[in-house]
Amino acid sequence: MADTRDEAHNAKxxxxxxxxxxxxxxKTVEKGLIIVHTGPGKGKTSAALGMAIRAIGHDMKVGIVQFVKGAMATGEAAVFAKFDNVEFKPMGEGFTWETQNRARDVEVTRVAWEEVKRMIADPSYDMIIADELNIVLRYDYLPVDEVLEALAGKRDAAHVIITGRNAPDALIAVADLVTEMALVKHPFREQGVKAQAGIEF
Amino acid sequence: MADTRDEAHNAKxxxxxxxxxxxxxxKTVEKGLIIVHTGPGKGKTSAALGMAIRAIGHDMKVGIVQFVKGAMATGEAAVFAKFDNVEFKPMGEGFTWETQNRARDVEVTRVAWEEVKRMIADPSYDMIIADELNIVLRYDYLPVDEVLEALAGKRDAAHVIITGRNAPDALIAVADLVTEMALVKHPFREQGVKAQAGIEF
Incomplete structure (x- = not known):
């Protein structure tokens, strides 16, 4: 009986x-991709960090700019600090409801965006991650047209990864790979569990 | 005008x-979570690797067992090799259509599963990742009841992350956090782009 099952399986x-x-x-094409992680579920930033780790291990140069998170002591910061081929730049000042200052948020966004543009233009970078960029686009802190222009001028070899919920349609239209993280169950909402090291930061 | 907009924003x-x-x-509860990354989209393994990096950076001990992928030269393997507080074990032998031997796949699964059970039982591990476990459950290489039993006996402090498409309903039922990665656009399917370093491995 087990043999029959194995044989059928092997034939299939x-x-x-x-x-x-x-x-x-x-599949023969090799090219730098525009990748978007969006949706209300978890894992958008984590998946970008996972790709960064793969790239770092392949001796690629990785630049990471975080638009919302500030310089808190995250686990990824401690790991990235050990490698020369990654630049990790948390350039936000917290969530917009924490800062409570729109003009300031717009300024902070501008500085971070200039850094992303610099990395996209610099041929030494193989992968550029713009973490939570979708959030600042959603709040209109940065015009989406500027992002589309920078992506249109991207070097063929560079991968650009953009994260954050509510990715604009215009960005999805130009992306090569878009994943929507959907929430099935979330302990924050349902069980009173707080943010924990290793999971959220 | 800009001032009014800023003021309205700040009040909101x-x-x-x-x-x-x-x-x-x-939210005051701190506890080890059962986390599942499933769905047909990309980022399930990458997001688990991103969490591993955060945990490693917080000096937590992480154990990673891969059920399908074998010991190929991945970027993450090169990075993990530099840290003492992570054990990275690719214990698969490729995808089941590559091996073409069901009996062998069942044996290989068993060995990998025993390793996961050991890590779950050993109090020195803070995070255990069972990568692509859902795949072997789907193929019936391992009874889901054994997995549920191990999870029921999990130490309170340990996080367990399980990845792979087609997570069984019984697993989703006991999980604390479930994310479904949905495919919006994929270059493999649509553009003839092959698997690339830093993205897929």
Whole structure:
């Protein structure tokens, strides 16, 4: 019985492999991608950090600019500090409801955005992460047209990853890869669990 | 005009901050979470790796067992090798359509699962990641009841993160935090782009 099951499985897998190999063989393009992580669920920033780690391990140069988070003692900051090929720049001043000063938020956003533009233009960077950029676009702290212009001028080899909920449609339209993180269950909302090291920061 | 807009914004943000502070104050529970990353979109493993990096940076001990991926030269492996407080164990032998041997896949799964159980039971681990565990559950290489039993016996302080598409309903039911990664746009499917360093491995 177990043998029959194994044989049927193996025959099926042979067909799956043939189909899979054919698909892989048809994929030959290598190019820098515009990647967007959006949606109300968790994991948007974490997934970008995971990609940064992969790139760092491949000796690629990575630049990370955070638009909302300020310089708090995060776990990723401690790890990135050990590597020469990553620049980690938390350039926000907290969430907009914390700062309570729109004019200041716009200024802070401008400084961070200039840093992202510099990294996109500098050929030494292989991957640029604009963390929570969608948030400042959503609040109109930065015109989306400026972002589209910078992306249109992106070097072919550079990957750009943009995170944050409520990605504008115009950004999704130019992206190569868009993932929507959807919330199925969240302990913050349902169980009174607070933000914890290793999970949220 | 700009002043009026700023003032209206600032007043609104004052209210948002009051509401937000109230919510944060009500969250007092600190506990090890059962976290599931599922869905057909990208970022499930990357987000788990991002959490691992945060935990490593906070001097937590992290154990990572990969059920499907074998010991290929990934970027994350190179980074993790530099830290004493992470054990990274790619214990798979490729995708099931590559191995084409169900009996062998079941054996390999068993060995990897015993390693996860060891980490869950060992109080020195703060975070345990079972990468692509959902895949082997889906193929019935491991009974989901064994996983539920191990999770029920989990130490309060330990976080367990399980990734892979098609998470079983029974697993979602016991999880504290479930994110579904949904595919909006994917260059593999649509543009003939191949797997690239820093993005997929």
């Amino acid at each position: 897998m042979k067909k799956v492999k043939a189909a899979h190999d054919k698909i892989v063989a048809s | 943000m004052k209210k948002v901050k009051a509401a937000h502070d109230k919510i944060v104050a009500s």
